[in-house]
Amino acid sequence: MLFQSSPQSNFPHAQSASQISICAEHITMFFRSGRQEIPILKELNWETNRGSIALLMGPSGSGKTTFLSILAGLLTPTEGNVYLLGQEITKLSRKKRTAFRRQHIGFIFQNFNLFPALTAAENVEIILNIKGLQGKQARYEAQLLLEQVGLELYGNQKPRDLSGGQKQRVAIARALAGSPPLIMADEPTAALDSQSGHQITELLRRLAKEKGTTVLIVTHDPRIQDIADYITYLEDGRFKPTN
């Protein structure tokens, strides 16, 4: 297991940069509540290697989602730097960060965040569109991605006609669109029954291993622990060493 102890010196090192996929240095985050500034994350250092599955666990309110949002470039930390694939994204403009996410990150959400008006295939297709693939090519590619998650027969269904597990598989197909090297998932199994949860976990593991994708999963779900290469515990905004 890998804990927070990343080198304090100037990152990235020439040698480790090629291996390290996500690196966070001295991440501190305050949220303003009224006149008070509440510290949510305190001086976090964290990194994970390419192609590995990393788990971030911890009790509710410990700051997991906040940390994930910072790693993804969706939130800017009060202090600290984030490097993704060797690129310091905390330095980038909003526009460039958006472009970075487009090219390099796939997302999976607890509540799927599918577009209810679109069919399963269109849900995947629109993300391919965003990533530059258009028309027939995008439709074909969307079909391939649905096959990879075992939903080739469900392309024309709207999300409301799919089960929770199927929805999350559509979301995974969508996250895989454009083969991003990073996948970030927030509680991907929390809304699923245990069997679907298990299937989703297995699917994530297989895809990560086949494609060499770095997967970061924020979860409460102890069943996912089996597939993890690293587990980090967050409590009260600090990492907590465990057995």
Add this chain to the structure above:
Amino acid sequence: MVSLARKNLLEDIPRFLVAQAGILFAVSLITLQTGIFMGFSQSTVKLINNSSADLWVTSQSLVQLELTLPIPVSELIKARNVSGVARAEGLLFSGAQWYPPQGEMARIRVLGFDPSGQLYRPPEIVEGNLKELHQPYTVMINTTDEDSLNVSETGVEVQMNSLPAKVVGMTEGNSSMISNPFIMTSLKNANAYLNAGRRSQIECQLPQGSSQLQCINKFEEIEEPANAQPSSEPRDLVASDIITFILVKAEPEMELSSLKQKLEKNLTQVTAYTQQELIEKTKTYWQQRTGIGFILGLGALVGVIVGVVVVSQILYSSVADHLKEFGTLKAMGASAGMIYRIIIEQALWMAVLGYLPAMILCFGVAYVINNNQGQLLVISAESAIAIFAVTIIMCIGSAIFAIQKVNRVDPAIVFKA
């Protein structure tokens, strides 16, 4: 790109229909209000449009078509002798009282013209023949004025001012929304109805120390017994009778601006207007100097404002409902431009799908109203296009407003339950 905008709109059909009904209402409101305003504006100048005259010559005191002083027939005779004038015809135009055999009397406007002339014709005669107006004491009325005049067919005999009148024909497309009904008759008849007992003469004098002769038109009333029964046919007009306008057709090669100057120089105390100038002057008077123009203009403006508010509300709440979807797109790397495109596409769909049924509705309403009430509502091709442009601008404007909301969304919203 997958059309998220269109699919989001059609996803919830009842909601979509309610939203479109709101836009339809807003567009219809604008169309009807501006249509009434335009119908009103046009009705004030319909008489001018029905004439083929190049120039309208009248008293210098003219304020608008229906507010001017009379000029003597002698000026008409002079005008005919001005070189460059191909034709000149008189037009007599004034208010009178209308006493139908049954029902209440009415205030009317008598329009006297030459039935065998060329420069003014009633727009459309649906019953009777123009020639019949040569008969003494005959008139034509507008079909849409039947109710206000208490006359429903030709052949009815009524009294106009102190003289009898027989309705010998019906016209269409000549009614006015703001003024009293038009009664059309020959110049000769009109003169009998309107000018009984009035005469004019031109008085000229040489002011002291000046070599310029100064002339003015003078009118005088002659004592005549009221309610005189016509002892004979109306007489022909003489030089001292009065008319309201001289309609002038220019020679083909004649330049209008120089003919105008010539007429103004050769005639006494007159101004010559081109058709367009008189239309502008009259429309401007009604639009700017009267309460009715102001009220209708205000109505049209309120229509636009209500439209903008309704459309903004609808689009804004629709975007707010889908905020998380926009957040998801942003998280997954959709650029601001892509998101604007989706919202603007949605606005355009709403604009087009609200505009089309609204126009069909308004044209239907206009058709029904205009058939029964005369040209109250005017929706021209230009105004239909302009309203389409307003609808698009309205929707895009609201879209820009809605885009602000998406711009402010916390990107971390995507992880919130």
